[in-house]
Amino acid sequence: MKVLVSGGAGYIGSHTVVRLVEAGHDVVIVDNFSNAVPAVLGRLEALTGTAIPCHAFDLTDHDKTAHLFAAEAFEAVIHFAGYKAVGESVAKPLDYYENNLGSTFSLLRAMQRHDVTKLVFSSSATVYGTDQAGATEDRRTFATNPYGWTKVMQEQIMRDVAVASPEMRFALLRYFNPVGAHPSGTIGEDPSDVPNNLMPYIAQVAVGRREKLQVFGDDYDTPDGTGVRDYIHVADLAAGHVAALEALDRTQDAVNVWNLGSGRGTSVLELLHAFEKAVGRDLPYEIVGRRPGDVASSYADPAKANAELHWRTEKSVEDMCADTWRWQSQNPQGYAG
Ligand code: WQD
Numbered sequence: 178m179k180v181l182v183s184g185g186a187g188y189i190g191s192h193t194v195v196r197l198v199e200a201g202h203d204v205v206i207v208d209n210f211s212n213a214v215p216a217v218l219g220r221l222e223a224l225t226g227t228a229i230p231c232h233a234f235d236l237t238d239h240d241k242t243a244h245l246f247a248a249e250a251f252e253a254v255i256h257f258a259g260y261k262a263v264g265e266s267v268a269k270p271l272d273y274y275e276n277n278l279g280s281t282f283s284l285l286r287a288m289q290r291h292d293v294t295k296l297v298f299s300s301s302a303t304v305y306g307t308d309q310a311g312a313t314e315d316r317r318t319f320a321t322n323p324y325g326w327t328k329v330m331q332e333q334i335m336r337d338v339a340v341a342s343p344e345m346r347f348a349l350l351r352y353f354n355p356v357g358a359h360p361s362g363t364i365g366e367d368p369s370d371v372p373n374n375l376m377p378y379i380a381q382v383a384v385g386r387r388e389k390l391q392v393f394g395d396d397y398d399t400p401d402g403t404g405v406r407d408y409i410h411v412a413d414l415a416a417g418h419v420a421a422l423e424a425l426d427r428t429q430d431a432v433n434v435w436n437l438g439s440g441r442g443t444s445v446l447e448l449l450h451a452f453e454k455a456v457g458r459d460l461p462y463e464i465v466g467r468r469p470g471d472v473a474s475s476y477a478d479p480a481k482a483n484a485e486l487h488w489r490t491e492k493s494v495e496d497m498c499a500d501t502w503r504w505q506s507q508n509p510q511g512y513a514g
Contacts, residue, residue, distance in 0.1 A: 178295075179203045179250060180422065183236055183284065184257030185211035185229070188366045189299065189411060191221060193255060194417035195364070198225040202422075205249055207242075208258065212369055216512040220363045236280035239287075246287040253422055254297035256284060257265070259327070260374055263303070263470060266324035277327035278334070285338055291451040295425045297348040297418055298335060302407075302475055304328050304351060309475035310442075314351070314434040321470060332434075339431035346431060348421040353407035353438035353477050355414050357497040357505035365504030366411075367511030376408070376497070379449060380505040383456045390460065392445050394467035399474060403445035407438040407476035410492035410500070411480055420486040438477025439490040448494065455498040 180197055184190040185206030191213075192449040197204050206218075206229055215233075222228050234241045236258055259277040260266065290294065292507075302309050302327040304318040313438040320326040335347045354378040358365030372378040395402035417437040424433065443451075453460050483489045492500075 178252040178319065178422070181205050181245075181249070181251045181254045183207050183254065183280070184213070184259065184299075186215070186217050186231065187257055188259040189414060190255075191217050191354075191364050193257070193415040193418045194221055194229060194320060195359065196412070196419050198227060198229070200419050202419075204229055204279065205251070207236065207245065208233060208447065209235040210267050212259050212260075214367070214383060214512045217364060220512075224359065224361060224363060226293040236283050237276060239283045240404060242283045242287045243290065246291040246293065251291070251293050253297070254284060254288060254293060254420065255297040255299075255418055256281065256373045257279045257299045259299070261301075261324060263322050263324050264373060264514040266322050266327070269278055270323040273323045273327050278330060279333050281334060285334070290340065291501050294344050295346045295422065296335070297350060297422050297425070298331065300332055300349045300351045301325070301328050302351050302353045303438070304332065307472050309472055311476060311478050312436065313478045314436055314481055332439070336432050343431060346425040346428060347431065348425055349434045350417065350421055351434065351436050352414060353409055353436070353475060355411050356408045356501060357410040357412065357492065358500045358501070359412065360508040362447070362500070362503035363503065365508065365511075367508075375406075375445060375448060376501055379452050379460065380501050383452065383502065384462050384509045386506045386509065388461065390449060390462035392449075392462055393465060393466045393471060394469070395446075397473035399444055401444050404444035404471055405444050405476065407441065408443050408448065408494060408497055409490055410497050412493050412500075413490040417482065417488050418488065420488040424486055433485075435480060435482040435486060438479050438481050440477050440479045442474055442476040443494055448498070451494050452498040452502065454495070455502040
C-alpha cells in the first residue's frame, strides 16, 4: 500500500518506516522536524536501500496538507505526529490541544476529500488514566494531564468520524512504554532536550552525558518499591503497526482498538540493572522523591492484539538494553554526531 507516515522522522515513526518498506509498502513521510532531525533520512535510506520521500511541513497547515493529498494517491495513513511530553503539556495546554487536535483535523479532512479510508493512530496507555495495570481495551478512557486528554479526544474524534463515514477504518494503537533501537544501532531515540523518559536517561548516564540517574521514588506498592512499566521494544511496536495496517484491509469494524505491550511489568531498578549488564559496569543512581503524576504500575493485557493481529512482542528487556546501548554508544550525541 502507499502509506503516508506523519511524524515518520521521529523515534517510533522512523522504526515503523523501516518495517513498512521491509513489508513491501510504498512510504512517504511528512514531518515538521519539531522533535526530529533530517539526518535520520540518510540513515533510513542506508537501512532500507531506498530514498524515502519526505515533506517538511506542519500538518496543522490545512492547505499544505490538502496539496500533498492531491499530489499523492495515498491508500492509508499512520499518524504519529504530535507533542508527547506529559509535564510540558501541563505547562502549555493550548500548544498541545492546538497542535495535536489541529493536525488530526487537517489530516482527516484531507483523507475524506481524497477517499483515503485507513488510519492507524498512535494512541497511548495514558488514556487509561491512573487505571493502567492489566488494562484491557474495553476499559473506560480518561486522562490526568492535557497530553493524555489530547489522546482521549483524538480517539473520540475518530469514533465520531467513523459513525458519519462508515467506509473509514481506524486502528487506535495504545502503546505502553516504547524503548530500544534498531539492532544496527544506526537509528534510535534522540530526545531533543533532557530526557523525560527512563531508558534514554539511563543511556545518557552510561555514555557519560548525565552524571547519574535519579530514581523517582522507591516507596510504591511494587516488588522493589520502584515504578513498574510495560516496556516494549520499538521494533516490536513497528511490527504491530504493520500488522494493524494490514488488518484494516480485512476488518469490517470501523474502529479497532489494540494495546501494544508485552503484558509484563519491569521496575526502574530492574531496568537499570539490565542496562548495567549490557554496558558491563555499574551505573550511578540515587533514590529521590516521587515524580508528580506517576502511577505505581502500568502494564498491558495484550491478548486482543495477540489474537486479532497475530502479533506479540518478541524482544526481551535484555534485547531492549543491548540495542539501546549499541545505538547510544555508536551515537553519543544522537544524530548530532
Ligand atoms: C518510567 C518509570 C518513572 C525517568 C511516559 C508517558 C506516557 C508515554 C511513555 C507517550 C516511572 C521512572 C523515569 C527518570 C525515573 N509517553 N523514572 N527516573 O512515565 O511510564 O510514561 O512515557 O505516550 O504517556 O507518561 O515513562 O520513562 O517517564 O517513566 O525513576 O529519570 O521510570 O517514575 O516509574 P512513563 P517514563
